[in-house]
Amino acid sequence: MTIGDIVSATPVSEEGPLGVGPEGAKKIEGRSPWRLAWERLRRDRAAMISFAVIILIALVAIFAPLFASITGHGVDTQYNTIGRTPDGLPVGPSGKFWLGTDDLGRDVLVRIAYGARISLFIGVVATAITVAIGTVMGLAAGYFGKIVDTVITRLIDIMLAIPFLLFAISLASIFQPSIKIVIIVLSIFSWSSVARIVRGQVLSIREREYVEAARAMGAGPWRIMFIDILPNVLAPLIVYTTLLIPVTIVAEATLSFLGVGVQAPTADWGQMIAESQNYYEVAWWFLVFPSLALLITTLAFNIFGDGVRDAFDPRADRLFG
Amino acid sequence: MARFLVRRVLLGALVLWLVSLVVFAIFFVDPAGPDALAHRLAGKNATVQMVAQVKHRLGLDQSVPVQYWHFLWGSSQQNGLLKGSLGYSFQNGVSVNSIVKQAFPITLSLAIGAAILWLAMGLLSGILSAVRPRTMLDRTFTGIALFFYSLPTFVLGSLLLLSLYYYLTKYAHLQWFPATGYVNFTDNPGDWARHLVLPWFTLAAVTAAAYTRLTRGSMLDVLGEDYIRTARAKGLPERRVVFRHALRAALTPVVTQFGIDLGTLVGGAIVTEKLFGLPGLGFTAINAIEGQDLPVILGITMLAATAIVVANLLVDVLYAVLDPRVRLH
Numbered sequence: 001m002t003i004g005d006i007v008s009a010t011p012v013s014e015e016g017p018l019g020v021g022p023e024g025a026k027k028i029e030g031r032s033p034w035r036l037a038w039e040r041l042r043r044d045r046a047a048m049i050s051f052a053v054i055i056l057i058a059l060v061a062i063f064a065p066l067f068a069s070i071t072g073h074g075v076d077t078q079y080n081t082i083g084r085t086p087d088g089l090p091v092g093p094s095g096k097f098w099l100g101t102d103d104l105g106r107d108v109l110v111r112i113a114y115g116a117r118i119s120l121f122i123g124v125v126a127t128a129i130t131v132a133i134g135t136v137m138g139l140a141a142g143y144f145g146k147i148v149d150t151v152i153t154r155l156i157d158i159m160l161a162i163p164f165l166l167f168a169i170s171l172a173s174i175f176q177p178s179i180k181i182v183i184i185v186l187s188i189f190s191w192s193s194v195a196r197i198v199r200g201q202v203l204s205i206r207e208r209e210y211v212e213a214a215r216a217m218g219a220g221p222w223r224i225m226f227i228d229i230l231p232n233v234l235a236p237l238i239v240y241t242t243l244l245i246p247v248t249i250v251a252e253a254t255l256s257f258l259g260v261g262v263q264a265p266t267a268d269w270g271q272m273i274a275e276s277q278n279y280y281e282v283a284w285w286f287l288v289f290p291s292l293a294l295l296i297t298t299l300a301f302n303i304f305g306d307g308v309r310d311a312f313d314p315r316a317d318r319l320f321g
Numbered sequence: 322m323a324r325f326l327v328r329r330v331l332l333g334a335l336v337l338w339l340v341s342l343v344v345f346a347i348f349f350v351d352p353a354g355p356d357a358l359a360h361r362l363a364g365k366n367a368t369v370q371m372v373a374q375v376k377h378r379l380g381l382d383q384s385v386p387v388q389y390w391h392f393l394w395g396s397s398q399q400n401g402l403l404k405g406s407l408g409y410s411f412q413n414g415v416s417v418n419s420i421v422k423q424a425f426p427i428t429l430s431l432a433i434g435a436a437i438l439w440l441a442m443g444l445l446s447g448i449l450s451a452v453r454p455r456t457m458l459d460r461t462f463t464g465i466a467l468f469f470y471s472l473p474t475f476v477l478g479s480l481l482l483l484s485l486y487y488y489l490t491k492y493a494h495l496q497w498f499p500a501t502g503y504v505n506f507t508d509n510p511g512d513w514a515r516h517l518v519l520p521w522f523t524l525a526a527v528t529a530a531a532y533t534r535l536t537r538g539s540m541l542d543v544l545g546e547d548y549i550r551t552a553r554a555k556g557l558p559e560r561r562v563v564f565r566h567a568l569r570a571a572l573t574p575v576v577t578q579f580g581i582d583l584g585t586l587v588g589g590a591i592v593t594e595k596l597f598g599l600p601g602l603g604f605t606a607i608n609a610i611e612g613q614d615l616p617v618i619l620g621i622t623m624l625a626a627t628a629i630v631v632a633n634l635l636v637d638v639l640y641a642v643l644d645p646r647v648r649l650h
Contacts, residue, residue, distance in 0.1 A: 157336045158343065161633075163588030163625035166603070169610050170618050171347065250473045254592060257475045258607065273479060280483045287483060291476045298471040306467075 033235070033312075040311040047307025053300040061116035068114075071098070073107035075114045076265050080105050090283035100285035103275060108286060112293045114267040119297060122179065122262075123249035126186040130248070131241050133187060134194025135233075139225045141195065142202025152195065159192035165254070172260030182261050186251055190244065197240060201233045239309045246301035253294055269294045329637060333630040340626045341402065345392060348615050349385050379411055392619070407620030412612055417620035420605060427503055428601035431524060431593065432586040434517055439525035440579065443532025450533065451540030451571075452563055462533060470530035478523040478596040485519060501598030520597045524590055528582055535578060539571040546570075577636050584632025588625025 031039075041047055060067075068074055083105030085091055093100045099109040141152035168185045175181050205211065206229065214228045253270030255261030262268040269290045276287035359376040360367070367375070376382045380391060392408060395401030399409065407417035446462040453459055469477075486500045498519050504512040543549065544567050552562045591603030598604075602621055609617035 154336070154339070157332070158339050161336050161340055161626050161629045162343070163585065163622060163629065165591050166588040166606055166618075166622050166625055167344070169591070169607060170344075170622070174347065246471065253473055254475060258592070258595070270475075273476060277479065280479065281487050284483060287479055291480060294476060295472055298473070299468065302467060302471045 037235070037308075037311040041307055044307040044310065047304050047311075050300040050303035050307070053296065054304060057116055057297055057300065058120060060113050061120050064110075064113040064117055067110050071107055071110055073097070073110050075110050075267055076106065078105045079107070083107070090279060090286050092283070093285055099289045100283065102272065102286050103279055103283075108272075108289055111267040111272060112269070112290055115269040115272060115290065115293065116297075118179070118262055118266065118268045119249050119252065119294070122183055122186070122252045123245050126183045126190075126252070127241060127245050127248045129183065129187040130190040130244065131194055131237065134191040135198050135230070135237065137191060138195040138198025138200075139202055139229065139233075142199040143206055143221065143225050143229065149199075152199075156192040156195055159189065162189070164189050164251075165258075168255060169258060169260050172255065177255075177260050177263055179262055179266075182252055182255055185255070186248055190248070194237075194240065194244075197236060198233055201236060202229055205229050205232050235312045239305070239312055242308045243302070243305035246298040246305065249294075249301070250298055326638070329634050333634055337623070337626060337630055341393065341623060342389075344619060344622050345389050348619070349388060402623065407623065408616035410609075410617050411614050417616055420617060421602065421620060421624060424600060424602045424605045426505075427599050428587060428590055428594070428603065430503075430506065430513070430517060431520055431590055431599060431601060432583065434521040435524035435528075435586070435590075436579075436583060438521050439529035439532060442525070442529040444536055444575070446529075447533045447536025448540055448563070448568065450537040451544060454541065459537075463537070466530040466533035468530075469526045470534065472526065474523060474527055475592045475596060477526055478519070478593060481519050481523060482596070503599050516597075516599075520593050520599060523596070524586075524593045532575060532578070536571065536575055539574050540567060543567045543571040573640065576639055580632045580636030580639065581629070584629040587628035588621065 064075075073079070079101065082096060083091060083101040090101045090103055090105070091097060097107050097109070099107075099112065102108055102111065137152050137155075141149045168189065171185055172181060211224060211228055214224050219228070252261060253268075253273070256268045256270030257274045259271075259274065262271055264271065272290040273287060273294070276283070276290070280287045359372050359379070359381055373382075380388055380396070383391075391399075391401060393401050393403055395404050395406065400406035401408075405418075407421065409416050410420065446466065450459040450462045482500060486498050489495045489497060497515070499516055502516055504516050506513040544563075549562060549567055552566045553559075557566075587602060588606070589603070590601060591607055593599070594601045594604040595607060602624070606618060606621040608614075609621070
């Protein structure tokens with residue numbers, strides 16, 4: 001997708017009332033590409049449903065303590081007598097523990113609710129940092145060109161050549177793993193792809209007449225980059241960001257699953273699934289429910305992300321496909 | 322072409338050198354690093370002398386640039402990276418080369434099977450979807466792809482172990498799939514495959530889903546082009562239009578992605594290898610990390626980075642072969 005595609009998607013050519021009778025003619029109004037995208041998104045039922053699911057997950061995360069108070073089970077409280085069988089194994093879903101307990105006799109439902117906080121928080125924050133770094137790098141590389149471009153492009157090449165998971169694990173083994181480290185590791189490794197996209201867009205935009213005009217009027221590089229160019233890169237950036245969130249959520253869960261992400265006793269989906277590995281033969285709920293939570297979250301974000309992409313970039317294959 | 326190749330190889334070498342710098346710096350520049358490391362390796366009850374001994378034996382008492390030089394070129398005792406040696410394990414002194422040689426066939430077995438699987442599934446469903454857009458078939462494939470695309474590898478692997486290994490054995494008494502372990506292909510090809518079926522599928526599913534989406538989009542783009550209309554207009558059978566005319570052009574982005582994905586697999590099958598207890602490169606690396614065995618981590622990281630760089634280079638060359646419009650410079 002290029003900016004040109006979006007800009008050229010003017011109201012008239014896209015869905016304007018061309019060929020509509022005289023009574024339709026007065027409906028002609030200029031609609032901005034943003035407005036058009038928003039209207040398309042609103043009509044996309046799958047995207048709207050998945051957006052509702054995302055809101056729901058966010059509410060679960062925000063009101064996680066509510067789950068604790070309704071069930072009366074603390075997130076880290078180990079119920080050794082009622083939460084475990086006489087053999088010390090997890091107990092299954094019941095009226096007391098709706099989604100069962102884990103290996104330490106903790107309430108799986110409450111921990112899933114609290115785990116949503118970590119997942120969403122890291123997913124959103126790490127993505128935001130990634131996009132911020134990537135945007136600045138891409139803008140600088142594309143706009144300044146020459147040596148700046150060479151250095152940043154080389155940096156991108158290096159980042160893309162480093163095996164992510166291997167390196168992330170080594171990093172986490174040196175620094176004590178924590179939420180902060182996870183966010184830093186995820187951002188360090190993902191900005192390069194954002195930078196590549198932004199750089200490509202900037203390269204084509206910076207030669208446009210209006211940028212030249214801005215320069216002629218005496219605008220400085222920062223003003224041109226952030227006020228004149230950035231808004232025209234926003235559409236692909238928003239699409240990419242939406243689709244990056246589920247990727248980041250999965251990456252966080254994977255790191256925690258491998259034991260180098262969020263550490264116990266903090267409730268985290270990836271970590272719960274890792275802990276359940278030794279118990280799935282006796283406690284399927286311990287594995288299945290956190291897995292479902294993770295799957296529903298990534299699925300909702302991916303469907304919504306697809307919707308956002310289609311809204312901004314209504315190419316023929318997607319409209320007719 | 323020759324100039325392009327030389328340039329790309331030099332650039333790749335530069336990138337690899339910089340990667341080695343970054344990786345090395347991460348481990349050795351942190352002032353607490355080597356000391357703490359020597360302490361850990363010497364054991365809890367080690368005396369000061371023992372720690373110093375360990376430090377000396379592993380070369381940790383030398384300055385960082387000297388250590389880097391030894392890693393890159395080698396010292397009087399051992400060869401370095403540029404002479405083809407990845408170094409020696411801190412833990413048992415075994416050369417990293419031999420560790421890699423042992424682990425590589427396992428990762429390769431995993432990677433090849435998974436790659437065939439995801440190519441077959443992704444291409445087939447993607448092409449069928451694109452040829453019959455908006456039909457039930459298309460929607461089914463697109464839906465399945467979205468599902469697997471959203472399913473993290475470790476979740477899929479765990480659920481496969483629960484259902485196809487545990488439940489199948491327990492309730493249906495069918496021991497089709499063993500949970501863990503690896504059997505050499507040369508020892509027993511049947512057992513080799515049986516041990517790898519679940520890992521193959523686990524590793525392939527996400528990528529297959531991505532390929533379905535990629536192939537479908539790319540095919541639809543191409544099928545909308547004028548030359549396809551021309552081909553149809555001159556009365557060519559649809560099969561020929563789809564496979565001869567459209568597919569070749571549509572495959573270009575898929576080939577690019579395939580090269581990159583294959584390169585990433587060398588260090589990227591960590592989750593699958595760990596889940597199914599396959600002692601490949603990723604599994605070895607994660608064990609080395611737990612044991613703070615820096616040379617092994619460094620060696621495998623460099624190997625994995627090399628695989629990515631080489632794969633990218635091959636993709637660029639292949640790109641020009643597949644698509645004559647691409648000019649190399």
